[in-house]
Amino acid sequence: MEKEVYSLCFMCSVRCPIRVLVKDGQVKWIEGNPQVAGMEGSLCPRGSAGISLLYDDQRVKSPMIRVGERGSGHWRKASWDEALDYVGDKLKDIIEKHGGHSVVLGERTQLATHVSKTFLKAIKSPNHFTHDALCKGSVNTACRSLFGYTDAQMSMDYKNTKHIVMYGRNLFEALEVKPVNNLMVALEKGAKLTYIDPRVTITATKANRYWMIRPGTDLALNYALIHVILKERLYDAAYVDRWVQGMPELQDFIHPYTPEWAEKETGIAANGIVDLARELSQDKPSVIFHFGYRGANHPNEIYMRRSVMILNSLMGSMEAPGGYFFKKGPGEEGGKPARKLTEQEFPKIEVPRFDKVGTPDFPLPDPNHGVGQMLPRAILDEDPYPIKALIAYRFDPLMSIPDTSLTKKALDKLDLVVAIDINYSDIAWYSDVILPESTYLERTDSIQQANGLKPQMFLRKQAVEPRYDTRDGAVILKQIGERLGIGNYFPFENMDELVAWQLEGTGFTMEDFAEKGFVAYGKKQIFWDRKTGIKFKTPSGKIEFKSSLLEDAGFESFPAYEPMPSPPDGQFRLVVGRNALHTHCSTQNNPYLNELCSENELWINEKKAEKLGIGNGDMVEVKSNKGSGKIVAKVTELIHPESVFMFHGFGHEAEKAARSYKKGINDALLMDNISDMIGGSPAMHETFVTVKPV
Template structure:
């Protein structure tokens, strides 16, 4: 028997846990969490443990396809990779010649490996890279920026050292982040208190020391009352606030009417319980984490709910504190050199983004912008036509409201390409399907995880693809060769790794 272990990064969700794959005779026989990462404790969530199902899925795309009928009709023509690359590149060139390179767009799932995709669309000369975050955590990002000037990933949740944790719009114990679950459980064993604010009794609520079953849509009222209590009774961190918080008097004036009694009529949570909750938070400061949530896009005022959470964290002095929200370090902050960015191979595009992020909407981060505003541009040709769209592991027809309306918009595209390892609504509606190898059958570019101890990580191929599929770097490389992007025309992943690591 030839049994070996391969240390990799899970690809079953956006958490990307460090795991080990055990391989025997070319077959994966076991997956487990990486025991060398303390918070993993060798564990893996059920989704991660099912990773081999992606390889064994006989219904997944096994070879490149070009549409041979109406969009969404399900009629396809099987082609080889050369023909798929040639056809896609030819269509991109036709569209670029007719509408300009700004008419090209690319979206992905975001995450640590997006540098390669940004480099590709940037190399083509288009500013229109976006990702799925518009339907996930953009509210959290913009709320954090508006309060602190930092992005949401520039702080760390120091769960294992927290004394009080508040989950509102976050259900850690039913989620799939193994390290967060273990760190919070360890903290609770050491005396950390957990509060859950939710409209339903989820698993996290059953493990909480305090559960507020709030009326739907009233979270903002609850949070305003918490801020009122912190300020009215001097329960906030006055020293911290004196150094770091601006316009505290304006905030105090704003929340003055929002007493716990007022909040009780709105939320159904008793004023007495709210007051005791705030006192407990104050006693635990600054080792308090009020989690800003994931997918904070539920109600009209969700942005302000998220802002209020960051404000509460600031009032408790949690930013930069052990057991609170310490700041994430980048390699340079620990005396190291970071990875060379593939996107730096090309100059910034001259054109403005079609979604208006950063210029029409200067308060919105221009990084990935907002995908739904890109789709509006596809529909209206305002500020200019967007006629080609490559969706990499992104299924907007599933991830955004009103898929039938979105199909009408996508029908205006001259080219829709899906890069995916599984069938999706968007893949089914595409003109070209480029099959991606499942994560256990592909390697990735090197990525950096910023945190208290920043580190590089990489996904390596565990087994060879059993179908005619390719890794993303192979797909980008194949298209780049045909589009004249010599700097991205890689034939070996090691050449990419060497480029990224140069000087580190």
């Protein structure tokens, strides 16, 4: 029997719409949903490797309970009832003794996040965090400080842009299918691409202008661009006059940051900076300075991301075709969004979060996401209180939080570590119980509320029965909840019932998704009127260059630039990133993706390598004050001499994930766990390393 199913990919977090063909209970083919503009069949390599995940015999096939030491890799198979009872009993005991707040749940933001949040709220724990802060917490805070919206509440109109500037936003490798194709359309129409990165990426090879910037000095470049734009009045004066608060303060602040000053800091020629500012001005407002995908490099990250968005604001590109737009929800079309379980009434929570977000110690990061990298210190210092249990849901603290040794030490202090995961991730390997989740092809998920220029809803729909003894993540949490006496917060028996509950009152039913995989609230793209109608959500209703969010919390809107130190002699700044073949640390063991990229290499500048006696392909030892490891050197002219680079997500320690086991290095092992304490991102490019031949 054959059938087609419209669904959503989940090989990464982008959720591209897909069409799945099933024959006799087996998935035969996956392609991008042909009915969705920008997809039209396209899939990235990870999406194409979805079937390879489904049939991978190295994923977690049944619940597992640890029998040896943590991390020893000794497991026994368990039934679901036994594994859930085990988790339930342990949690009950912990909650009784230490309170619900001693339980933390960390996950990658996903469609079932409202279920995880409900789980924690019901046990009176404020301690939900997502991967977001680790990736872009400071981008989120920067956007809120200027517009009152998070970065996730805005996006870019790639298709109609005339000039896009990207700072390490390696769009043609760290792929999202729709933006890639929309930008391709723009480039084909003659749009310009300026790419800035200490390393030559694929994106750099497609750029009209590439600058190999000295690592960590993007902020200096931006200040010089702002300097030129203000000095030569290249900005959109009417827009700025109507919408911006804090131009005089910016004028005063920016005065010393000339292109000549920036040339010394960044290595980019002053006249090039002037030319770029003038060029962009000609194309305003249809220009995009990209705010980045991962924005987690330095302790002043929030100011770098603010500078990007100040540039966009000066060009008038906020809410302009070919610029940025604020995502429109169903309300704009008189519709209603899908319900979330978090809309229920919960008991009041009196304690602060483990990361102290929202308290005077750490006032500004988004409490909807928390700040995950604070977890190891919170556990070790029992500050603000003892933490006893961690549920890691498709999130790997050992690879995602800088300083793996510190994180491990913290995990060792916990009474319970539970992993809800598809693969033998490193955290699954280090946990007490693994509760295996079904892959995205084997389960229906919660509704995706896809706000944008056209508000829509998408549905991830089960294509085949689970191949192994795995369950839906949301159902797993419900079933743990039942053992804790909070089952009443989960008014569903299966995912179809949850989806039906979510859709109540929206005017849509699950059947409405069958034909195309999505439903739309309206037909037209919605742009607000740029002269009168932009609904900024700041206290002033304007774009706040001078930010009340920052200043009310005791931070400056325009702190003086601090020079980015060059690494001491013989050392390098460690820089990390992605390629098209892997998603974070979750796909390295996928048979097809592993075949094409099985380990990471250390990119090192050829002149530096020569001095150190390192040849291309040599094994080298890379070492920081946090850890060390052996890795193959890629000697190249394609990287700035101050930095070395490696892809993130390698060096796995889970033996059962045999293809990726001990292949390459885990970058988090080398990194120091330090953060932008205003914006919330970790500072992942603050670590210096030495490299020597072995």
